[in-house]
Amino acid sequence: MIEDYKITAADWEPLDFDTEDAEKIVAKNRTFLGDVVFRFSRKTSALIGIALIVLLCIFAFVGPYFSPYSFDTQSLEFANLPPRMKAAEVNGNYYYLSPNLKVIALSDDGVVKSTLTKQSEDGINKRMVFVDEDQEITVDYQTIPAVILSAENESQIARTKNIWNSKYLLGTDGLGRDMLTRLMFGTRISMIVAFIATFVNMTIGMIYGGISAYAGGMTDIIMMRIVDIISTIPLTLYVILIMVLMEDGFLSIIVALSSVYWVSMARVVRGQITVLKNSEFVLAARTIGSNSTTILFRHLLPNAMGPILVTATMLVPSAIFMEAFLGFIGLGISPPMASLGTMANDALQGLRTAPYQLFLPAAVICLIMFAFNFVGDGLRDALDPKMKK
Amino acid sequence: MLEVKELTKHFPVKGKRGRVVHAVDGINFKLRKGETLGLVGESGCGKSTLARTIIRIYEPTSGQVFLKGQDISGLSVRELKPIRKLMQMIFQDPYSSLNARMTIRDIIAEPLRAHKICHTKAEENELVFEMLDMVGLGTEHALRYAHEFSGGQRQRIGIARALILRPELVICDEPISALDVSIQAQIVNLLKKFQEDLNLTYLFIAHDLSMVRYVSDKVGVMYLGHLVELCEAEEIYNNPLHPYTKGLLGSVPIPSPRLARQKKKSEIEGDIPSPISPPSGCRFHTRCKYATERCKAEAPKWQEVTTNHFVACHLHD
Structure with a gap:
C-alpha cells in the first residue's frame, strides 16, 4: 500500500490560508456537567462511595418489600438470637442454648423451630431437663457458659456445631424482632x-x-x-x-x-x-x-x-x-x-x-x-x- | 455625545473613618459622536474607576455625566435602564468577564433578554448569529462554553455582547492588555471597523501608548485621579506639554536597539504617591523635576493652552 502512493509535486503546495480554519475549535464540545462527571468518574473512592450509597438506598427502600417481617413484628420466644448460633447435637437434632438458659430447637439448616418447655430442674446438681417431642435434653449450668449434655452419657458434653441463623439472617433483638x-x-x-x-x-x-x-x-x-x-x-x-x-x-x-x-x-x-x-x-x-x-x-x-x-x-x-x-x-x-x-x-x-x-x-x-x-x-x-x- | 463635568469618585478607606481614596478627582472632558478618546496613565491612576463611574457601576461622589445632553449621574437603577442601551462596556479580562456556566449564545443574548427586545427565540437567535458573524466567529460555536475559546475569541464574544444592543457609546476598559500582541491588532482593527460601520463613540482606556495613538482621535493623560493633559492624538505625541506626559512618552519602548540607545532614559522617577493622602498643590510635584514652591502650594488650573489642547500645569500658565 505504502509503495503504491506516489508523492506528487502538488502535495508540496501550501494550503490556502482559510480564515474559517483559524476559528475552528477541534476539541469535543463538553459541557460543564460532562466535565465534572468525567473527573468524578476517575476517582475510585468516589465511585465506591456512589456504589455504596446506591446499595444502601436499595437496601433501605426496596429491601423491606422482600422481608417477611416488619419493623415491629416480634416473637418474644426468639429474642436475642445471634446471626450465628452454636448448636448442640442431640440424637441428630440441633438445639441452641441461649445465654438466659432457654433451649431452642433448630433444623439442621439453621431454621429456628420452637422454644422447648422446661420439664424439671435439679437445683442441687444445677441441671435442667427440657422436652422436645419425646426426647429429653439436659442442660448443665454448673459452669459458665452453660452446656447441653450428650444424650447417651450424662457426664459428656454434646457435640456442637456453628450454624447460620437462616430464619433471622442477622439475628433478633431483645424483643425478638428481626x-x-x-x-x-x-x-x-x-x-x-x-x-x-x-x-x-x-x-x-x-x-x-x-x-x-x-x-x-x-x-x-x-x-x-x-x-x-x-x-x-x-x-x-x-x-x-x-x-x-x-x-x-x-x-x-x-x-x-x-x-x-x-x-x-x-x-x-x-x-x-x-x-x-x-x-x-x-x-x-x-x-x-x-x-x-x-x-x-x-x-x-x-x-x-x-x-x-x-x-x-x-x-x-x-x-x-x-x-x-x-x-x-x-x-x-x-x-x-x-x-x-x-x-x-x-x-x-x-x-x-x-x-x-x-x-x-x-x-x-x-x-x-x-x-x-x-x-x-x-x-x-x-x-x-x-x-x- | 458624552460630557463629564467635575466628576469625582472617592472610596472610603476601611477601618479609617473619614479617610478616602481619591480615585477620581474633578475630571472634565467632552467627547463628540464618532470620536475616540484614549485615556492613558500609570496603573492605579484612576482610569478604570473613571470608566466605571461614567457607566455607573460606581456611584459618583460628585460631578455630572451628560449623555446626549441628559444628566445620568443622579439617575436611579430603574431610570438608568434605558440609558444602558446607549452605553456599553468592554472589559479588560476576557477570562473573567464571561460567565463560565453559560453558553456563548446565552451570553450574547443576555442584553436582548434584559431589555426584552426579542419576542421569540428565533428572533433572538437571528440577532445573536448575526452578531457572532460580525465579530468573525462561526455560528456553529454558539452552544459552546466560554472556557473552550482562546483569549482573542473570548474578547470578541465580549465585544459581541456589548454591541448587540447597538449602543452609541462604548467604553473599552483596557480591552487588549490581557491579550498577546498578535491578537491585540486583530481586536483593535475589529473595534475600528465597528466604529466606521456603526458610527460608535469610544472611550478607550489603555496603557500602551502606541496602540492609543493608532485608535484615538483625542488622548487624555491621567495622573493620580486628575486629568493632566488632553488634546488631539497627534498633538500629544508631537508636542507634549505636561512633564508627566513627556515622561510617559519617554518610557515607550522603541523596537530598534540602535535608536533605543540614543534615547534618553525615562524622566519619571519614584513611585506613584498614595491616593489616600495625595500631595498638595500639583499632585505630580513629588516626581516632577521642574517643580517649584508654587507647585507644592497651589493646584494648577485646567486650561486650554492652544486650541483643543488642555493642560493642568503651572509651567504653561
Whole structure:
C-alpha cells in the first residue's frame, strides 16, 4: 500500500490560508456537567462511595418489600438470637442454648423451630431437663457458659456445631424482632431525614447567604452577626432543646436538624457570592441592565454551585450522625419504629450477651458516613476547576 | 455625545473613618459622536474607576455625566435602564468577564433578554448569529462554553455582547492588555471597523501608548485621579506639554536597539504617591523635576493652552 502512493509535486503546495480554519475549535464540545462527571468518574473512592450509597438506598427502600417481617413484628420466644448460633447435637437434632438458659430447637439448616418447655430442674446438681417431642435434653449450668449434655452419657458434653441463623439472617433483638428488617427501616429513616434536612438547609442557607452577600454593607453585617450568634450555641444542645420542646417523632427531628445546620451553608454561600459579586462578568451583567434576580440566579448561584454542593454532601453524614445520636439518647423516632440510633440504644442492655445488636447498626452508620464522605471528597475535586487536566 | 463635568469618585478607606481614596478627582472632558478618546496613565491612576463611574457601576461622589445632553449621574437603577442601551462596556479580562456556566449564545443574548427586545427565540437567535458573524466567529460555536475559546475569541464574544444592543457609546476598559500582541491588532482593527460601520463613540482606556495613538482621535493623560493633559492624538505625541506626559512618552519602548540607545532614559522617577493622602498643590510635584514652591502650594488650573489642547500645569500658565 505504502509503495503504491506516489508523492506528487502538488502535495508540496501550501494550503490556502482559510480564515474559517483559524476559528475552528477541534476539541469535543463538553459541557460543564460532562466535565465534572468525567473527573468524578476517575476517582475510585468516589465511585465506591456512589456504589455504596446506591446499595444502601436499595437496601433501605426496596429491601423491606422482600422481608417477611416488619419493623415491629416480634416473637418474644426468639429474642436475642445471634446471626450465628452454636448448636448442640442431640440424637441428630440441633438445639441452641441461649445465654438466659432457654433451649431452642433448630433444623439442621439453621431454621429456628420452637422454644422447648422446661420439664424439671435439679437445683442441687444445677441441671435442667427440657422436652422436645419425646426426647429429653439436659442442660448443665454448673459452669459458665452453660452446656447441653450428650444424650447417651450424662457426664459428656454434646457435640456442637456453628450454624447460620437462616430464619433471622442477622439475628433478633431483645424483643425478638428481626434485626435485618429493622436495619432496613433504620437506614431508610436515616436517609430520609438526612436528605430532607440537607435540602432544607441548602435552601435556607442559599437564600440567606445569597441575600446577605448580594445586599452587602450593613445588611450583610447584621445578617452575619446573627449567624455568628447562632453558631456560638453548640448545635447539639440546640437540637436537643428543640426536640425536648416538640413531641417525639419524625417531623420534629427534621425541624430540629433543618433549623440549625443551615448556618454553615449560609457562610459558604455568602463567602462565594461576596467574591463573585465583584467579578467582571457580574459587572458586565450590571452594565447590560440585567435585574438582580437574573444576576443572582443566572450568574452568581450557578458559579457558586461547586462549593455549595460539596458542603451539602458533607452535611448529609453529619445530619445522619445527629439523627442517630438523638435516637441513641432517646430523643429520636418514637418506638416501635426503628432508627439506627434507637437500635444502638436498645442494644446497650444486652451488650455483653448480644454485642451484634450494637455492632450492626453501628456498622451501617459507619458505611453511610464513609460513602457520603467519599462522594463529598470526589465532588470537591471534580468541581474544582483548578484540578482540570 | 458624552460630557463629564467635575466628576469625582472617592472610596472610603476601611477601618479609617473619614479617610478616602481619591480615585477620581474633578475630571472634565467632552467627547463628540464618532470620536475616540484614549485615556492613558500609570496603573492605579484612576482610569478604570473613571470608566466605571461614567457607566455607573460606581456611584459618583460628585460631578455630572451628560449623555446626549441628559444628566445620568443622579439617575436611579430603574431610570438608568434605558440609558444602558446607549452605553456599553468592554472589559479588560476576557477570562473573567464571561460567565463560565453559560453558553456563548446565552451570553450574547443576555442584553436582548434584559431589555426584552426579542419576542421569540428565533428572533433572538437571528440577532445573536448575526452578531457572532460580525465579530468573525462561526455560528456553529454558539452552544459552546466560554472556557473552550482562546483569549482573542473570548474578547470578541465580549465585544459581541456589548454591541448587540447597538449602543452609541462604548467604553473599552483596557480591552487588549490581557491579550498577546498578535491578537491585540486583530481586536483593535475589529473595534475600528465597528466604529466606521456603526458610527460608535469610544472611550478607550489603555496603557500602551502606541496602540492609543493608532485608535484615538483625542488622548487624555491621567495622573493620580486628575486629568493632566488632553488634546488631539497627534498633538500629544508631537508636542507634549505636561512633564508627566513627556515622561510617559519617554518610557515607550522603541523596537530598534540602535535608536533605543540614543534615547534618553525615562524622566519619571519614584513611585506613584498614595491616593489616600495625595500631595498638595500639583499632585505630580513629588516626581516632577521642574517643580517649584508654587507647585507644592497651589493646584494648577485646567486650561486650554492652544486650541483643543488642555493642560493642568503651572509651567504653561
